[in-house]
Amino acid sequence: MQEKESSTKKSVLSKIDSKVLKLVPETVARRYYVIPICKNGDTLTLAVRDLDDVVAIDTVRTISGCKIETVVAPEEDIVRAVERNYSGSVDMEAVLLDLVKVNGNGNLGQTEATEDPTQVRLKANDPPVVKFVNLLLLDAVERRASDIHVEPRKGKTSIRIRIDGVLHNMTPPPKAMHSAIISRVKILSGLDIADRRLPQDGRCTIRIANREIDIRISTFPTLYGEKLVMRLLDKQLISLGLRDLGLGRDQVAKLEKILEKPYGMTLETGPTGSGKTTTLYAGLKHANRPGKNIVTIEDPIEYDLQGINQTQVRPQIGLDFASGLRAILRQDPDVILVGEIRDRETAQIAIRAALTGHLVFSTLHTNDAVGAIAQLQYFNIEPYLVGSAVDLVIAQRLVRRVCSNCQEYYILKNKALHRLGLDKDGKEELKLVRGRGCAQCNHTGYYGRTAIFQFFEITPAIRRLIFERAGLDVVRAEAIRQGMRTLRESALNKLLEGTTTIEEVLSVTIDEALGWQSSSVSQ
Numbered sequence: 056m057q058e059k060e061s062s063t064k065k066s067v068l069s070k071i072d073s074k075v076l077k078l079v080p081e082t083v084a085r086r087y088y089v090i091p092i093c094k095n096g097d098t099l100t101l102a103v104r105d106l107d108d109v110v111a112i113d114t115v116r117t118i119s120g121c122k123i124e125t126v127v128a129p130e131e132d133i134v135r136a137v138e139r140n141y142s143g144s145v146d147m148e149a150v151l152l153d154l155v156k157v158n159g160n161g162n163l164g165q166t167e168a169t170e171d172p173t174q175v176r177l178k179a180n181d182p183p184v185v186k187f188v189n190l191l192l193l194d195a196v197e198r199r200a201s202d203i204h205v206e207p208r209k210g211k212t213s214i215r216i217r218i219d220g221v222l223h224n225m226t227p228p229p230k231a232m233h234s235a236i237i238s239r240v241k242i243l244s245g246l247d248i249a250d251r252r253l254p255q256d257g258r259c260t261i262r263i264a265n266r267e268i269d270i271r272i273s274t275f276p277t278l279y280g281e282k283l284v285m286r287l288l289d290k291q292l293i294s295l296g297l298r299d300l301g302l303g304r305d306q307v308a309k310l311e312k313i314l315e316k317p318y319g320m321t322l323e324t325g326p327t328g329s330g331k332t333t334t335l336y337a338g339l340k341h342a343n344r345p346g347k348n349i350v351t352i353e354d355p356i357e358y359d360l361q362g363i364n365q366t367q368v369r370p371q372i373g374l375d376f377a378s379g380l381r382a383i384l385r386q387d388p389d390v391i392l393v394g395e396i397r398d399r400e401t402a403q404i405a406i407r408a409a410l411t412g413h414l415v416f417s418t419l420h421t422n423d424a425v426g427a428i429a430q431l432q433y434f435n436i437e438p439y440l441v442g443s444a445v446d447l448v449i450a451q452r453l454v455r456r457v458c459s460n461c462q463e464y465y466i467l468k469n470k471a472l473h474r475l476g477l478d479k480d481g482k483e484e485l486k487l488v489r490g491r492g493c494a495q496c497n498h499t500g501y502y503g504r505t506a507i508f509q510f511f512e513i514t515p516a517i518r519r520l521i522f523e524r525a526g527l528d529v530v531r532a533e534a535i536r537q538g539m540r541t542l543r544e545s546a547l548n549k550l551l552e553g554t555t556t557i558e559e560v561l562s563v564t565i566d567e568a569l570g571w572q573s574s575s576v577s578q
Contacts (some may be wrong), residue, residue: 068092068102068128068136075099081141084507086225087111090136097121102128102136138193138263142345179238179248185230188239192270192285194225196263198497199382200412201287201328205240207233218454218497219504222327229566237274237281244272251281258355266291293338293431300330301505303548308445309510316341319446320409322396324421329451330506331418332357335392338416342390351392352379368394376401384408393417393498399434406436409444423542424450424511425531442521450509452550454559458496462488467557475547475557488553505554507545507563512537569576 070089075091078099079541084090089111092100097243099121103111105124116123128136191214195203200216207213212233214225228236238248244257259271269288274281297307313321321338336358343349343362351360354368354376364386368375376393377400383391384404409415419427427448431441467477467485477485483563490500511534513521522528535541540548543564549555 061179068132071140072094073140076140078117080118081137083114083118084137084141087114088130089115090133090140090210091115091119092126094121099122100126102126103135104128104133105131121477131252134489135197136322139190157324179235179242181235183375184232184235184239184354187232188236190245191225192261192268192287193263193500193537195287196266196268196289203283203287205233205236205284205285207277207282212236219499219501220453221455221499223497227501232279237283240272240283240285243272244270246272246274252276254357259466265451269358271357290358295333297337297341299336301339301549302508302520303545306508306510309512310338310449311341313339315445316414316446318412318414319410320406320415320444321425321446322448323418324418324424324427324448325418325451326420328453330453330504331451334449334451334506335418336360337414339390339392342414346518347389348387349390349392350383350386350388351394352376352383353392377404384413388413390414391416395419396431399436401438402431402434403557406440406444407429409509410440414473421450423526423531424448424509424539425534427511428530438524442518445513447513448511451513451548452507452542452563453498453504454546454555454563455501455509456503456505456554457488457556458490458493458500459489460495461500462553463491464488475560476545477551487550487557489556500556501559504555505549507542507549509540509542509545511539 070092071090072093075094077087078094079091079101087108087110088104090102092302093104094100099119101112101115101123101124104127105111106127112125113121191203195216198216198218201216201220202217203218204215204222205212206215207230211230211450212227212357215222216225217223234251241248241255241257244259246255254276255272255274257565259270259272261268261270267290269290272284273284273286275284286448297310302310310321313319323335325331333401339351339360340348341486343360348360348364350364350365350366352368356365356367359365361555366374366379368379376395376397380391380393380401381404386472391405391408391413393401393405393415394407405415419430421427421430425448426444428441431445432438464486465488467487469484472485490502492498492500496502512519514537516533516537517530520533542563543560546555546560546564550557
């Protein structure tokens with residue numbers, strides 16, 4: 056036996072000869088963290104995480120009948136290589152070629168409306184289809200995608216993944232395989248593959264590179280077939296604490312103070328995908344103690360929180376937010392999370408709960424934090440109830456972070472400073488950061504996202520204005536006078552810290568940037 060120690064780079068693991076994979080079973084590769092790379096004569100080159108793991112090396116030697124030459128590779132790289140090669144996740148171009156061979160080059164076959172469900176199920180379990188779906192999921196996870204869109208078009212299928220809030224095109228499969236791919240995902244999530252006329256929702260869990268990924272699946276009928284959206288929920292995100300969210304020190308202190316209260320209401324506002332749930336979950340984790348009973352009613356349950364009782368709404372059987380919240384109040388709760396306040400009945404019950412000894416968290420869809428007051432009044436909630444129950448409203452957005460691998464500095468001139476309102480200290484120019492674009496950030500200049508926040512605290516002065524039914528402009532002006540930062544100011548702080556760019560500040564806080572374009576400040 057010849058065993059040689061050498062450093063293994065990712066480039067070595069990326070050039071694995073698929074013909075040698077059959078020499079080492081997948082179960083062995085996963086158990087011992089090894090993967091064969093190539094075979095020269097009767098010598099098999101094996102990537103291992105530990106050169107001293109004699110059991111792993113001897114096991115492979117016995118199974119393969121080859122001499123073993125070892126090279127060292129990081130454990131996480133081996134895990135990714137095993138996922139990519141053994142789980143059907145091979146080279147994308149090879150998989151697409153297999154799809155074309157199976158279905159005839161350019162032949163669209165039957166239309167989706169006339170396909171036999173039995174044939175669709177058989178197609179969904181074809182090895183090329185299984186490989187394509189596995190590779191699609193693996194590639195999306197490795198590229199930090201939050202969503203995968205599989206969209207039928209006239210004569211073709213489009214696949215896009217959302218990375219840091221922006222959709223990017225991916226290499227599409229043949230149109231003839233569209234229904235088979237949709238059915239494959241339906242099979243994974245237990246949905247009805249025969250019903251292609253109605254929207255369906257499901258979920259499943261996959262493990263990639265020692266990470267558990269929850270996938271929320273949603274199908275939707277369109278003119279050219281079923282559209283599929285998969286939302287990827289990385290369970291590592293629920294380990295975030297309050298200080299990891301992007302909050303300022305004063306904001307963390309305010310939120311921790313609220314979480315220590317025995318009763319009251321905290322509301323989160325912002326559009327879909329702005330991180331509201333992550334923030335609320337971080338708050339629940341902070342409040343979660345053995346002496347507290349925490350119950351949630353959500354649509355859907357995004358993450359499984361240990362030690363917290365979570366319920367999914369099911370309108371088809373009469374379990375909506377209002378009825379679920381009524382039932383929760385009979386469960387002796389200390390802390391309640393209502394996924395969203397959508398109607399007057401839910402708002403009334405939630406506010407009543409906050410006034411009768413419960414700490415209540417929920418979300419509203421409004422443009423800013425102060426707008427939550429108007430939304431509750433739209434639900435015909437009396438101002439004295441709103442002012443008495445609500446303690447804090449948080450507005451939230453996500454901005455992209457500048458990629459640390461390709462960041463560069465540039466000077467912002469006084470004209471742009473004036474338009475941003477950053478020249479109040481007499482500055483004539485400012486040194487800022489932006490990303491040039493590199494392989495790590497997919498040549499976008501951004502890598503990851505962070506949150507910006509607006510904290511609207513219901514102080515005695517604000518409460519008095521609410522009781523008097525003052526207009527939103529009056530309430531907002533008073534809150535700003537008392538120190539409330541707008542979303543624009545929060546975003547500018549991230550800009551000055553070197554976390555994000557002017558373009559992100561303008562795109563995320565566009566309602567406060569009337570009358571000028573981002574291109575005018577990047578010069």
